[in-house]
Amino acid sequence: MDLAFTKEEQAFRDEVRQFFRDNVPPDTRRKLVEGRPLSKDEMLTWWRILNKKGWGVSHWPKEYGGTGWTSVQQFIFTEELQSYPAHPPLAFGVGMVGPVIYTFGNDEQKKKYLPRIANVDDWWCQGFSEPGSGSDLASLKTKAERKGDKWIINGQKTWTTLAQHADMIFCLCRTDPSSKKQMGISFIVCSIKSKGVTVRPIQTIDGGTEVNEVFFDDVEVPYDNLIGEENKGWDYAKFLLGHERTGLARVGLSKERLRRIRDLASKIESGGKPLIQDAAFREKLAGCEIELKALELTQLRVVADEGKHGKGKPNPASSVLKIKGSQIQQTTTELLMEVIGPLAAPYDVHGHDASNEAMDWIAQIAPSYFNNRKVSIYGGSDEIQRNIIAKAVLGL
Amino acid sequence: MDFDLNEEQRLLKESIDGLLTDSYDFEQRKKYMAEKGGWSKTVWLKLAEQGLLGLPFSEADGGFGGGGVETMIVMEALGKALVLEPYLATVVIGGGFLRHAGTDAQKAAHVPGIINGSKTLAFAQLEKNSRYDLFDVTTTAKKKGDGWVIDGEKFVVLNGENADTLIVTARTKGDRRDKAGTGVFLVPANVKGVAKKSYPTQDGLHAADITLTGVEVGPHAVLGNPEDSLALIERVVDEARIALCAEAVGLMDESLKTTVDYIKTRKQFGVAIGSFQSLQHRASDMFVAAEQARSMSMFATMANDFEDARERANAVAAAKVQIGKSLKFVGQQSIQLHGGIGMTMEAKIGHYFKRLTMIENTFGDTDYHQCRVADAGALI
Numbered sequence: 001m002d003l004a005f006t007k008e009e010q011a012f013r014d015e016v017r018q019f020f021r022d023n024v025p026p027d028t029r030r031k032l033v034e035g036r037p038l039s040k041d042e043m044l045t046w047w048r049i050l051n052k053k054g055w056g057v058s059h060w061p062k063e064y065g066g067t068g069w070t071s072v073q074q075f076i077f078t079e080e081l082q083s084y085p086a087h088p089p090l091a092f093g094v095g096m097v098g099p100v101i102y103t104f105g106n107d108e109q110k111k112k113y114l115p116r117i118a119n120v121d122d123w124w125c126q127g128f129s130e131p132g133s134g135s136d137l138a139s140l141k142t143k144a145e146r147k148g149d150k151w152i153i154n155g156q157k158t159w160t161t162l163a164q165h166a167d168m169i170f171c172l173c174r175t176d177p178s179s180k181k182q183m184g185i186s187f188i189v190c191s192i193k194s195k196g197v198t199v200r201p202i203q204t205i206d207g208g209t210e211v212n213e214v215f216f217d218d219v220e221v222p223y224d225n226l227i228g229e230e231n232k233g234w235d236y237a238k239f240l241l242g243h244e245r246t247g248l249a250r251v252g253l254s255k256e257r258l259r260r261i262r263d264l265a266s267k268i269e270s271g272g273k274p275l276i277q278d279a280a281f282r283e284k285l286a287g288c289e290i291e292l293k294a295l296e297l298t299q300l301r302v303v304a305d306e307g308k309h310g311k312g313k314p315n316p317a318s319s320v321l322k323i324k325g326s327q328i329q330q331t332t333t334e335l336l337m338e339v340i341g342p343l344a345a346p347y348d349v350h351g352h353d354a355s356n357e358a359m360d361w362i363a364q365i366a367p368s369y370f371n372n373r374k375v376s377i378y379g380g381s382d383e384i385q386r387n388i389i390a391k392a393v394l395g396l
Numbered sequence: 397m398d399f400d401l402n403e404e405q406r407l408l409k410e411s412i413d414g415l416l417t418d419s420y421d422f423e424q425r426k427k428y429m430a431e432k433g434g435w436s437k438t439v440w441l442k443l444a445e446q447g448l449l450g451l452p453f454s455e456a457d458g459g460f461g462g463g464g465v466e467t468m469i470v471m472e473a474l475g476k477a478l479v480l481e482p483y484l485a486t487v488v489i490g491g492g493f494l495r496h497a498g499t500d501a502q503k504a505a506h507v508p509g510i511i512n513g514s515k516t517l518a519f520a521q522l523e524k525n526s527r528y529d530l531f532d533v534t535t536t537a538k539k540k541g542d543g544w545v546i547d548g549e550k551f552v553v554l555n556g557e558n559a560d561t562l563i564v565t566a567r568t569k570g571d572r573r574d575k576a577g578t579g580v581f582l583v584p585a586n587v588k589g590v591a592k593k594s595y596p597t598q599d600g601l602h603a604a605d606i607t608l609t610g611v612e613v614g615p616h617a618v619l620g621n622p623e624d625s626l627a628l629i630e631r632v633v634d635e636a637r638i639a640l641c642a643e644a645v646g647l648m649d650e651s652l653k654t655t656v657d658y659i660k661t662r663k664q665f666g667v668a669i670g671s672f673q674s675l676q677h678r679a680s681d682m683f684v685a686a687e688q689a690r691s692m693s694m695f696a697t698m699a700n701d702f703e704d705a706r707e708r709a710n711a712v713a714a715a716k717v718q719i720g721k722s723l724k725f726v727g728q729q730s731i732q733l734h735g736g737i738g739m740t741m742e743a744k745i746g747h748y749f750k751r752l753t754m755i756e757n758t759f760g761d762t763d764y765h766q767c768r769v770a771d772a773g774a775l776i
Contacts, residue, residue, distance in 0.1 A: 001465045002398045003698040072397050255776050262774055286770035290714045293775055297691035304399050320687045389683055390676035394656050
């Protein structure tokens with residue numbers, strides 16, 4: 001047992017950190033620090049810088065453009081990226097559909113899609129959830145009917161993140177209505193520009209519109225857009241969701257937020273002195289830091305285990321990551337709210353006081369708090385995670 | 397970065413787990429508790445035979461040169477079996493003082509007896525009003541000739557009843573809460589002026605309140621610098637805290653296992669109560685709490701080797717906070733999920749809860765350590 005990083009791993013950390021310092025556009029970084037949304041161009045610019053360096057799809061197998069890093073290196077990269085902060089790669093392409101395609105797709109699909117995913121020439125979004133299918137995803141109704149060499153898709157997807165920027169969508173569609181619910185589902189990819197696809201934004205409680213409804217009305221897609229085998233889509237979806245589990249801990253992101261909280265609390269006054277001198281506040285902050293330290297160690301245990309024994313057998317501790325990771329992310333946004341106190345209120349910041357530039361970023365704190373309620377809902381809600389632990393780990 | 401045990405450590409774990417499986421089930425434990433002093437000399441000698449009492453001592457001192465990970469393995473196993481024997485008091489704390497500050501003569505006088513199981517120790521540190529501050533000492537040690545005279549009262553001294561030697565903190569200089577001026581003394585338990593009032597503790601261990609009245613010891617009783625040993629005390633107590641974290645992890649593992657087994661078999665409304673989602677989710681939360689505790693126990697174990705004492709102290713404090721929060725949740729919910737039977741002395745789960753609860757209040761509770769982390773500045 002040895003919890004220290006090796007010299008090589010430390011050197012790797014320095015290299016990664018230096019790359020971010022030299023290459024993340026300063027405006028992009030500032031927006032991320034302040035919790036403001038990036039424009040599509042800002043994201044694309046950064047992802048292409050990352051891809052040019054060869055780090056766009058770092059965790060993919062080498063033959064598809066990955067780096068061949070160890071699990072620990074991959075962990076360090078992600079942590080440094082979140083903590084700098086730099087914008088993470090587009091999860092829907094790099095983290096989700098990419099691994100499904102290189103694992104289950106045919107050679108032609110790999111050649112066609114993978115390089116474009118890596119460079120984000122195609123922006124991918126995810127068509128899983130439906131209005132009637134949230135946690136019970138396998139009850140989904142959107143159907144794809146085979147007609148000659150085409151699929152005809154009808155139905156509705158929802159919570160489709162950043163579909164407004166997307167070129168492609170990967171969907172779970174019911175292709176065999178007669179079989180049991182998990183069995184008749186296929187994994188089909190579709191151009192979002194296809195005739196019959198309508199994207200409609202949903203305004204969320206933070207005031208933003210990062211998620212959308214996507215409607216399919218007799219949308220025709222080539223039969224070859226089926227990934228893997230017909231009616232095996234549920235297996236691929238499970239594979240995909242398992243693939244991202246460790247990423248959802250977001251330790252680096254929470255570290256960055258905690259630094260920011262400490263920084264802000266040293267500047268903002270309460271009772272005539274900096275808030276950080278308030279014992280009750282400081283203890284709350286320390287409590288959150290300790291939880292995060294524990295989570296970081298738990299994640300490292302999972303990472304080290306994967307490095308040693310492969311990803312085949314999931315470490316029971318990995319189930320902890322999503323639950324605790326979400327909780328801590330939410331706590332950090334709560335603490336930020338507490339730091340700014342009454343200044344959290346203005347919604348239309350420019351209407352409130354356009355002359356005060358500082359208000360511009362303060363105005364992002366309440367939206368970020370509201371927005372972060374989603375993290376314990378998506379990717380398998382907290383309650384679903386507990387079901388998983390109860391069944392898979394405790395045998396209940 | 398490696399969390400796996402090496403071959404030797406795996407063997408150590410197998411050996412102690414094997415020993416305790418054979419000789420420390422809940423019924424056997426009741427018998428040991430009824431023995432004189434409240435623990436089993438036979439089990440203690442078995443631990444000695446397997447080399448476990450000599451584990452952390454250097455080979456030069458007759459030990460096995462084990463490090464933090466080895467102690468973690470042993471303490472987890474002792475926790476899992478709810479062991480009564482004074483390993484913490486004798487090997488971890490007593491042994492810790494001797495390892496870090498003992499002269500060759502002091503080690504020669506005490507270490508062989510610890511290793512072969514013939515002698516036990518106790519740490520007489522806590523005072524009526526000192527609570528968790530290690531520097532808060534009113535017991536005095538005054539120079540007399542080339543030796544010392546010790547006067548004062550110590551409370552809840554674990555293994556104080558049985559120990560052959562007491563390790564006593566006493567002030568040689570300054571006022572009650574001064575950071576400087578505290579020394580550490582080896583005091584034979586049977587020496588004139590030592591009066592003990594013994595009692596069982598909530599968790600089935602034994603402790604004593606000890607009054608020292610004009611206790612005279614020689615010059616060789618001093619461990620370290622008699623006028624400035626706070627750093628030594630903090631070092632050894634940090635090792636005790638780390639050991640307690642590991643013990644708590646073992647206790648939580650067994651509590652969770654026992655509780656999950658129980659809700660799988662206990663039937664109400666015609667079904668196993670473990671089929672109810674509210675209970676499943678509670679059990680999952682207990683698992684999460686126990687895993688977070690395990691991570692921090694490992695962190696604390698590693699932190700013991702940090703060169704910077706402040707960094708070490710901060711890491712250990714953080715671990716004690718996580719352990720404290722986790723053990724409270726796991727302990728309380730274990731009772732809750734057991735229902736009425738969890739309230740009885742007959743069921744083993746309550747005894748795990750009681751030991752966990754006492755661990756939280758030993759060498760600093762959750763609030764105390766959270767304050768320390770908050771005052772130390774950023775942990776992240």
